[in-house]
Amino acid sequence: MLVFHNGGVTQREPEIDSYTAGIRKVYVQDYINNSKESFPARCRIYLSRLCFGILRIPCRLFGLVAVANTNKEFTKLKPWVVSLRGHYSNRTISEDVSSMISAELFKGIATHPRDSGLSEMAIHFRLGDLLHLESKKPLEVEVLARGLELAKDLISDKNAPVFVCSDSVEIAVSKLGEHFPAGKFIPTDLTPQETIYFLVRVLCFVGTPSKISEWVTVFRMNSGENLVSLLPWQMESQLEKILDKPPHIHYY
Structure with a gap:
């Protein structure tokens, strides 16, 4: 399963749908435009990020959740990893x-x-x-x-x-x-x-x-x-x- 977040400095939309046929995809709308979003909407997004951040600490310690963007980080992944997150990849492209x-x-x-x-x-x-x-x-x-x-x-x-x-x-x-x-x-x-x-x-x-x-x-x-x-x-x-x-x- 691929999870796409549109949050960032700017709003990011995935452009690889046609190249990932057959793979389940989830889209998370977590971009915050402070000039347009209402205060309750911003609070909900910030709260969800906080809860996820707290839960992620023990999950990362046990290798269930990982962030990997480099060749070295990928060699450290555990066989039982269930969630892998990346951002700007620095992996070598053969x-x-x-x-x-x-x-x-x-x-x-x-x-x-x-x-x-x-x-x-x-x-x-x-x-x-x-x-x-x-x-x-x-x-x-x-x-x-x-x-x-x-x-x-x-x-x-x-x-x-x-x-x-x-x-x-x-x-x-x-x-x-x-x-x-x-x-x-x-x-x-x-x-x-x-x-x-x-x-x-x-x-x-x-x-x-x-x-x-x-x-x-x-x-x-x-x-x-x-x-x-x-x-x-x-x-x-x-x-x-x-x-x-x-x-x-x-x-x-």
Whole structure:
């Protein structure tokens, strides 16, 4: 059984329903929007979290409940564990597992019009809710600009258009256009799965701190192609944990 919680800094909705057919799933609505939730509703959620936290202490001591996000933590699981919780996984992703996930993830995605000829360069610019949060901020466009400058030194066509994938694509194109007035930025209108599918196949990929950029990098490194990936230096330690064979990635 899989249990999905939508609580976090932002509201999280699972996008893997179509990839977990045959597995029982439970959805827990525990996201708290302090500006919208009534006081009694917030109290109920906080109380349930407190009760669960108290019960979890003895269960964890006896190995009935566990939290595992790393290779080492998984080796310590007891055979009688009945509940396993994870958050941001730091487990190593082998080439076989990567191939299995990508095959399932991309199943049913129609061939993209640009598949007939690989696009030269594309970026993933994570914005969305980060534009409005106080606790998290998107990567500064000035920092991303360093990655784009480095990318242009690694491709043959210095004037190639840059395809932009983002959860706020119009804002992303506007920000990039202000910094590179002479640049040609082409917005894309793709679902998260289509975004990963497309970015895995471009010749030069520039990512920003996000789970999409992580998965794109994982799939690109196991593709067997001579592809160029550029990521911000903040992602280096995380990628070293999850990649089976740490590749040479350009960090900016």
